[in-house]
Amino acid sequence: MAIEIINTGSELMLGRVLNTHQQWLCRQLSDLGYEVTRQTGVPDTAEAIESCVRESAQRADVVISTGGLGPTSDDLTRDRIAALLGRPLREDPAIVAHIASWFDARRRPMPASTRVQAMVPEGATVLANPNGTAPGLIMDARACRTSGRGDAPCWVIMLPGPPRELRPMFTDQVVPWLAQHLPLAELCRTLTLRTTGVGESAVEERLRVPLREFLDRGLDLAFCARVGEVEVRLEAKGEAQLSMLSPAAERAREALGSAVYGEGEIDLETTVVRLLQTAGKRLALAESCTGGLLANRITNVPGASTVLVGGWVTYADEAKRAWLGVPDALIAEHGAVSEPVALAMASAAASRSGADFALALTGIAGPTGGTAEKPVGTVWIALAGPGRPRAQRLVNAFDRPTFKWVSSQQALDMLRRELRGF
Amino acid sequence: MAIEIINTGSELMLGRVLNTHQQWLCRQLSDLGYEVTRQTGVPDTAEAIESCVRESAQRADVVISTGGLGPTSDDLTRDRIAALLGRPLREDPAIVAHIASWFDARRRPMPASTRVQAMVPEGATVLANPNGTAPGLIMDARACRTSGRGDAPCWVIMLPGPPRELRPMFTDQVVPWLAQHLPLAELCRTLTLRTTGVGESAVEERLRVPLREFLDRGLDLAFCARVGEVEVRLEAKGEAQLSMLSPAAERAREALGSAVYGEGEIDLETTVVRLLQTAGKRLALAESCTGGLLANRITNVPGASTVLVGGWVTYADEAKRAWLGVPDALIAEHGAVSEPVALAMASAAASRSGADFALALTGIAGPTGGTAEKPVGTVWIALAGPGRPRAQRLVNAFDRPTFKWVSSQQALDMLRRELRGF
Numbered sequence: 001m002a003i004e005i006i007n008t009g010s011e012l013m014l015g016r017v018l019n020t021h022q023q024w025l026c027r028q029l030s031d032l033g034y035e036v037t038r039q040t041g042v043p044d045t046a047e048a049i050e051s052c053v054r055e056s057a058q059r060a061d062v063v064i065s066t067g068g069l070g071p072t073s074d075d076l077t078r079d080r081i082a083a084l085l086g087r088p089l090r091e092d093p094a095i096v097a098h099i100a101s102w103f104d105a106r107r108r109p110m111p112a113s114t115r116v117q118a119m120v121p122e123g124a125t126v127l128a129n130p131n132g133t134a135p136g137l138i139m140d141a142r143a144c145r146t147s148g149r150g151d152a153p154c155w156v157i158m159l160p161g162p163p164r165e166l167r168p169m170f171t172d173q174v175v176p177w178l179a180q181h182l183p184l185a186e187l188c189r190t191l192t193l194r195t196t197g198v199g200e201s202a203v204e205e206r207l208r209v210p211l212r213e214f215l216d217r218g219l220d221l222a223f224c225a226r227v228g229e230v231e232v233r234l235e236a237k238g239e240a241q242l243s244m245l246s247p248a249a250e251r252a253r254e255a256l257g258s259a260v261y262g263e264g265e266i267d268l269e270t271t272v273v274r275l276l277q278t279a280g281k282r283l284a285l286a287e288s289c290t291g292g293l294l295a296n297r298i299t300n301v302p303g304a305s306t307v308l309v310g311g312w313v314t315y316a317d318e319a320k321r322a323w324l325g326v327p328d329a330l331i332a333e334h335g336a337v338s339e340p341v342a343l344a345m346a347s348a349a350a351s352r353s354g355a356d357f358a359l360a361l362t363g364i365a366g367p368t369g370g371t372a373e374k375p376v377g378t379v380w381i382a383l384a385g386p387g388r389p390r391a392q393r394l395v396n397a398f399d400r401p402t403f404k405w406v407s408s409q410q411a412l413d414m415l416r417r418e419l420r421g422f
Numbered sequence: 423m424a425i426e427i428i429n430t431g432s433e434l435m436l437g438r439v440l441n442t443h444q445q446w447l448c449r450q451l452s453d454l455g456y457e458v459t460r461q462t463g464v465p466d467t468a469e470a471i472e473s474c475v476r477e478s479a480q481r482a483d484v485v486i487s488t489g490g491l492g493p494t495s496d497d498l499t500r501d502r503i504a505a506l507l508g509r510p511l512r513e514d515p516a517i518v519a520h521i522a523s524w525f526d527a528r529r530r531p532m533p534a535s536t537r538v539q540a541m542v543p544e545g546a547t548v549l550a551n552p553n554g555t556a557p558g559l560i561m562d563a564r565a566c567r568t569s570g571r572g573d574a575p576c577w578v579i580m581l582p583g584p585p586r587e588l589r590p591m592f593t594d595q596v597v598p599w600l601a602q603h604l605p606l607a608e609l610c611r612t613l614t615l616r617t618t619g620v621g622e623s624a625v626e627e628r629l630r631v632p633l634r635e636f637l638d639r640g641l642d643l644a645f646c647a648r649v650g651e652v653e654v655r656l657e658a659k660g661e662a663q664l665s666m667l668s669p670a671a672e673r674a675r676e677a678l679g680s681a682v683y684g685e686g687e688i689d690l691e692t693t694v695v696r697l698l699q700t701a702g703k704r705l706a707l708a709e710s711c712t713g714g715l716l717a718n719r720i721t722n723v724p725g726a727s728t729v730l731v732g733g734w735v736t737y738a739d740e741a742k743r744a745w746l747g748v749p750d751a752l753i754a755e756h757g758a759v760s761e762p763v764a765l766a767m768a769s770a771a772a773s774r775s776g777a778d779f780a781l782a783l784t785g786i787a788g789p790t791g792g793t794a795e796k797p798v799g800t801v802w803i804a805l806a807g808p809g810r811p812r813a814q815r816l817v818n819a820f821d822r823p824t825f826k827w828v829s830s831q832q833a834l835d836m837l838r839r840e841l842r843g844f
Contacts, residue, residue, distance in 0.1 A: 012448070012461070013452070014458075015451070015452055015453075015458075016445075016655075018445045019441060022434070023437045030435070030437055037464075038463065039434070039435070043459070052460070164821070226439075290718075291717050291718055291720070291730075295709075295714025295735040296714040296718045298713070299713025299826075300713070300822065300823060302788075304713070305738065308737045309737065311734075311735040311737075312733075313714065313735065314732045315717075318731065318776075322774070353741065400722065
């Protein structure tokens with residue numbers, strides 16, 4: 001089964017917005033076992049949308065379009081696809097009522113132009129939009145196939161542009177629709193292990209021998225390296241492989257050991273917040289070079305307030321002295337980027353906050369400030385807790401934002417390992 | 423002139439990575455006045471790459487591909503395009519020498535497989551890669567045009583996948599090549615004004631009348647709304663319009679007044695850091711609901727250390743009390759999310775840091791914790807400085823990350839307006 005995605009929008013072609021739909025939809029579909037064979041971005045002109053949909057329909061069983069369902073003059077997707085398929089549009093009173101109540105709930109007048117979103121092409125399936133006004137639409141698109149492929153199915157699924165409308169509509173309505181109308185010939189399941197602290201080639205090397213017997217029998221293994229982490233993805237297709245997924249994942253977990261921090265969609269900050277919650281422990285932070293990124297990542301996790309007391313962003317040396325009591329002499333003797341200063345920051349953060357654990361970072365983010373002995377990218381990360389505080393030195397020689405991200409990742413991982421007893 | 427972009431990579435189609443090349447290249451090209459008419463993502467199989475390049479070549483004057491030039495078995499772009507155009511590959515000794523010296527400089531052995539990157543299709547122009555090993559390539563692709571378009575040019579420009587290699591190669595080599603080989607029929611210049619604090623439709627409304635005379639004479643005006651800001655883009659094509667650009671921008675600046683925070687590629691945090699540097703003033707922060715995001719944004723700006731003393735992330739109420747001395751009674755009487763608490767946080771941050779200005783935020787990020795009186799999204803933002811501290815209440819009823827971003831944007835803007843004397 002071939003699925004193509006079409007992202008419409010002149011702002012995409014002008015580079016004004018980042019196309020996040022592409023990644024999100026591809027990821028959802030591939031995790032379900034569907035294959036996205038092509039993705040196309042086009043400006044929102046009638047001609048570009050029509051020709052692109054017509055071309056995709058020749059090749060694909062399903063064409064998913066995003067955008068162009070709204071009320072303004074550059075929202076042409078619904079009209080152009082209906083025209084391409086020779087289907088007249090009719091106003092759907094239920095959608096008009098939904099749009100009216102949507103505006104009513106927000107105590108805003110309903111602009112007349114928004115009614116156009118209630119126009120439904122004949123024969124289309126309507127996907128309700130509880131998070132906005134424009135519904136999604138599914139249409140049989142075989143009418144625009146000009147060549148070959150006989151009676152193979154051809155569907156066009158139109159989704160609204162805003163992510164907070166598109167995503168729940170896809171998950172709640174498109175996924176069940178696909179399962180019903182286009183079930184996969186073979187069952188497919190994927191399992192993702194998330195690792196940190198080990199490079200991509202080392203992860204691959206560790207798994208080569210332990211997983212060989214599963215891979216020889218057809219299980220698929222893929223790696224994706226991101227900044228500060230590597231994702232390991234196992235994919236099983238068909239009954240025989242499905243039964244291999246759990247034992248293969250178990251073998252992979254053994255081989256990777258403490259490098260695995262989670263499974264599925266979880267991220268490292270959520271993992272750490274959950275571990276702290278389970279342990280009933282609280283955390284404080286003292287950040288210099290990461291400048292608040294670590295606190296920001298932790299507070300992105302809903303429920304972070306149950307475990308995070310807070311943190312100090314002691315960017316200037318005087319803040320390290322005044323707010324955390326790091327002795328002048330320590331900074332003068334060892335420099336602000338040093339093991340003793342990192343340890344002093346962590347210990348002070350723990351004692352002044354009353355938290356069970358404290359993480360501290362001090363380093364040189366660059367682009368300037370490095371020396372031969374302490375090059376740009378040098379960072380000391382300290383952890384204070386029930387035991388003796390300890391620190392590690394790392395060199396993250398990256399651009400500034402990457403340095404901050406990798407350093408915050410290493411700090412989170414240091415605490416994760418402590419909490420897991422590694 | 424039509425330009426198409428082809429992004430190759432199975433990891434794109436699996437949704438494992440975000441396609442940032444598309445936005446970046448589209449933005450660079452559109453700012454130069456070139457039009458990207460289509461963007462396509464395909465897996466890195468020989469068949470997908472060949473058919474996609476062949477199709478794009480029928481429509482476009484220039485096809486830019488990204489990825490697939492490296493040394494591994496899934497790097498097929500160079501080979502497949504050379505085969506499509508019937509050009510044999512020959513090893514280029516200069517590129518072999520570059521690759522060898524690249525590994526030498528990093529004191530790593532040169533794997534034999536990397537030599538494949540020195541293979542150059544006959545007649546291709548080589549784009550040097552100072553930031554990696556795989557060079558870019560430019561080829562005349564008219565040989566694969568099967569229909570129409572007569573002698574119109576058709577070029578394929580192959581760029582490497584890693585952004586830190588692709589971006590400088592594009593800027594330093596592709597842009598001059600385009601100017602020489604495919605100069606625009608008309609000169610084109612764009613000018614972008616960045617605004618914050620005013621919605622997209624209000625920005626549009628404010629500009630409608632003042633810019634009418636310029637728009638009537640053909641100047642192009644576009645808006646792009648992002649979270650917490652709206653970008654206004656003026657585009658002039660041809661001599662007559664070029665002369666309108668400055669007066670139109672001046673008129674737009676007048677009409678938008680203090681909403682304009684910058685021009686071109688600058689962001690709000692950089693604007694604020696530069697204003698503080700110019701004024702010789704320093705800043706401290708006290709963040710509750712933004713959880714360190716504001717500090718993180720400011721410390722993303724190189725040189726932030728010259729103006730930022732640091733900040734407190736007083737996430738728990740006890741941190742507000744213990745670290746900033748916010749009185750228990752104040753929190754008990756008004757709640758942690760209140761004007762008096764925000765003002766107390768800002769005043770304490772200023773006095774305890776010795777900074778000239780302090781920003782403080784306290785609010786309800788959600789998803790839980792809201793009440794009828796203080797719904798999720800409520801935030802108090804306070805600014806302490808040379809004058810009396812003051813605070814504003816806003817309701818940012820968004821998801822958690824968006825709430826944090828918008829609130830940090832409003833805090834930065836509050837300080838920007840203070841520094842600019844608005």
